[in-house]
Amino acid sequence: MTASGRRTALLVAGLVVVITAGLAAADGSPSTPWRHLYLLPVLLAGLRFGVAGGLIAALGAVLGVGPFVLREIEGHGPTRAAAEGVVTLAVLAGSGALVGSLAARARRQRERYETLRAVQRALAEPAPLGRVAARLAAVLTRRLGVDAAGLVLDEGRIVVGADRLDPRSLTARVLARREPEFVTDAGTDARARRVVVVPLASDGETVGALAVERLGDVSREERDALVGFGAAVGLALDNARLAARQRRFAEELEHKVGEATARLGEMDRLKSGFVALASHELRTPLTALQGFSELLATRAFAPVEVRRLAEIMRGEIERLGRIVSDFLDLARLERGLAPAIRRAVLDPAPLIAAAVELFRRTRTTHRLELHVEGALPRVDADADALDRVLKNLISNALKYSPPGSCVRVRARATDGVVAVDVEDEGPGIPAEERARVFEPYYRVRETAGLGPGTGLGLSVVKSLVEAHGGTVRADAAPGCGTRMTVMLPALP
Amino acid sequence: MYAIARPWEPRPGGLLSGAPLPLLVALGVLTAGAGALARAELVPLTPARALGAGGAQGALLATAVAWAASRGGPAPWLAATVVLAGAVGAALSPLGALAYLAAPVWVWLERARLPGLGLARAPAGLVVAGAALGALLGAHLFVTASLTLGYSGRVPTLEGLAPWLAYDVGGNVLTTEAFFRGALFDRAQRRWPFPAAAALVTALCLVRYLVDPLLPRSLEVTAGAVFYLTLLSLANCWLYWRSGSIAPGVAAGVVFFVAYRLLHVVP
Numbered sequence: 023m024t025a026s027g028r029r030t031a032l033l034v035a036g037l038v039v040v041i042t043a044g045l046a047a048a049d050g051s052p053s054t055p056w057r058h059l060y061l062l063p064v065l066l067a068g069l070r071f072g073v074a075g076g077l078i079a080a081l082g083a084v085l086g087v088g089p090f091v092l093r094e095i096e097g098h099g100p101t102r103a104a105a106e107g108v109v110t111l112a113v114l115a116g117s118g119a120l121v122g123s124l125a126a127r128a129r130r131q132r133e134r135y136e137t138l139r140a141v142q143r144a145l146a147e148p149a150p151l152g153r154v155a156a157r158l159a160a161v162l163t164r165r166l167g168v169d170a171a172g173l174v175l176d177e178g179r180i181v182v183g184a185d186r187l188d189p190r191s192l193t194a195r196v197l198a199r200r201e202p203e204f205v206t207d208a209g210t211d212a213r214a215r216r217v218v219v220v221p222l223a224s225d226g227e228t229v230g231a232l233a234v235e236r237l238g239d240v241s242r243e244e245r246d247a248l249v250g251f252g253a254a255v256g257l258a259l260d261n262a263r264l265a266a267r268q269r270r271f272a273e274e275l276e277h278k279v280g281e282a283t284a285r286l287g288e289m290d291r292l293k294s295g296f297v298a299l300a301s302h303e304l305r306t307p308l309t310a311l312q313g314f315s316e317l318l319a320t321r322a323f324a325p326v327e328v329r330r331l332a333e334i335m336r337g338e339i340e341r342l343g344r345i346v347s348d349f350l351d352l353a354r355l356e357r358g359l360a361p362a363i364r365r366a367v368l369d370p371a372p373l374i375a376a377a378v379e380l381f382r383r384t385r386t387t388h389r390l391e392l393h394v395e396g397a398l399p400r401v402d403a404d405a406d407a408l409d410r411v412l413k414n415l416i417s418n419a420l421k422y423s424p425p426g427s428c429v430r431v432r433a434r435a436t437d438g439v440v441a442v443d444v445e446d447e448g449p450g451i452p453a454e455e456r457a458r459v460f461e462p463y464y465r466v467r468e469t470a471g472l473g474p475g476t477g478l479g480l481s482v483v484k485s486l487v488e489a490h491g492g493t494v495r496a497d498a499a500p501g502c503g504t505r506m507t508v509m510l511p512a513l514p
Numbered sequence: 515m516y517a518i519a520r521p522w523e524p525r526p527g528g529l530l531s532g533a534p535l536p537l538l539v540a541l542g543v544l545t546a547g548a549g550a551l552a553r554a555e556l557v558p559l560t561p562a563r564a565l566g567a568g569g570a571q572g573a574l575l576a577t578a579v580a581w582a583a584s585r586g587g588p589a590p591w592l593a594a595t596v597v598l599a600g601a602v603g604a605a606l607s608p609l610g611a612l613a614y615l616a617a618p619v620w621v622w623l624e625r626a627r628l629p630g631l632g633l634a635r636a637p638a639g640l641v642v643a644g645a646a647l648g649a650l651l652g653a654h655l656f657v658t659a660s661l662t663l664g665y666s667g668r669v670p671t672l673e674g675l676a677p678w679l680a681y682d683v684g685g686n687v688l689t690t691e692a693f694f695r696g697a698l699f700d701r702a703q704r705r706w707p708f709p710a711a712a713a714l715v716t717a718l719c720l721v722r723y724l725v726d727p728l729l730p731r732s733l734e735v736t737a738g739a740v741f742y743l744t745l746l747s748l749a750n751c752w753l754y755w756r757s758g759s760i761a762p763g764v765a766a767g768v769v770f771f772v773a774y775r776l777l778h779v780v781p
Binding site: 081085088089093096170172174184185186188190191192195205206207208209211212213214215217233235238241 | 515516517518519520521522523525632634654657658661662664703704705706707708745755756757758759
């Protein structure tokens, strides 16, 4: 009982005692008008404590008036005064019960609305479902005046009020049968433990169960109210779950949009860098071609020298051709198209040997080693595309490794594929950047200064290899350097 | 929480299941026999009344013990025997009623084996409230009976009051509270709402006192018994319901009956 309740109880008891003492001090007749003063404590107790309070106060009044009525009957028989006294007792008891009942009903109604508001407030705050359920259980325990309230949601995955859901428990039974259960005596307490479990329903579906326990009575009215709560809480929980899902979706969307924006920004930056780089890459061979062609046009050279200059010009033209091919492939890729390839059954060994031999003749600053392990199976591939892939990888290896170092090309057949490794002894690629080197325009910052490049070569390699159903990956070579491995499906 | 974490099974058995029927029949025969012998003037009235009351009260305590005893608890006939010993003592001499005090001593010693008898430690506040309630009803009874019905009070003497006090503590109140609150009400409140359980138990408790041969047969005493014992029983049910212990009810009953014994109602 609260402090205010104790004060009211004391006031009621005091009023009964004072009124009784006043009656005794006066004439003591059961018909005295002062007897109606008992209505004051009776109504007060009924309003404050409900039916029980009203009845107990009325009982106090009966105990107070009773002796006067009995004495009247004993002394004078059933007189009018005695009858008035008896009627007064009945009126007091009736008033106490009636006022208490009405007050209790009004209070319960108000408490129900307040509980619903508290439930809505608890569900309105954004939080994970488990935390919302715990908060809800705490609100219901306090508001419903029960000893414990628990919730089971998400088919037993979220349990509030216990560590786990026992499959033979009353709550499990309610979840299975979708009907409320009321047990008048659970547990082994000295006092009877009432248990009410109601399903939480939303849109015809059972989304969980609400269980409450109390050492004491749970009236039928309270049980009916709990069933109503079950529907309201189920709906509110479902709404909270939907709201949480929407929040999560919005957060994910925001995150993805942020990532995409950042990626677009980086692409924009890379493209800007590429435009500058491409201009430079195109200008360099063009300048060489312009210079050598002017020399040939304006001066007379010995035939040997003319052939040398023509060779240089042919090399620059090939370089221009490669750059333009890369641009064209990239343009196809950005439109979502695969590179144009013309497949044919071919033996990869001669192609690999020719590519290695070409670089061995033209790039004498490095040692180039070729190891072909056994006979290679045939592949279904575009010979030109395969040639570009090999030349790109060998060219990169030569570009990024120091003069005098060795570039090894190894080809072998393994698990239904033809694998070609190109290893260099350069500075290598940091582990965190190995996956990114295949992205268009991307160049490893530490090695970008070691040679010219558009940042397109490896992305074109990757698209060509994947167009053949193969894979390409970058690893650290044993010791130092980089190993690029191309795997192409072998024909059976 | 029990409802979530523990397996649930419906509890078998009805309200009165598990009563020691053969013992109750034997005690019933004893009670009825004592009454019959007294009516036939084969046995003096006082010892016949004491034996009859002892048989009935022994039946109450035996039933309560049978319902409350855990596995391996005391035999119900022991409870009946202890109460009957008090009754035999009272039949032999007034001071022999002090033998009734063996009953609370026995119950106290066996409390560990009687977990369902409402012998749990009650909050001190509720025991005090019980005693205060008994005092209030007793005082009201005393005032009403002495001022309006003409029953005079009497100065208690040790010889006069001690046997009654021993009877009330060990026979009357203990057996009533143990059976009607600790056993019957406990079972009833685990099946029905408090008002229904309290009403049933109070009605049966009233019957127990109204058929008691020790209650003087006059209209005003019967009316007073109905009035006060109804209030006392309802209040004791509430005290048990709140505390899970018969201690507050015993306190209320003993104090009330002390006031009752101070009136010149008892022959």
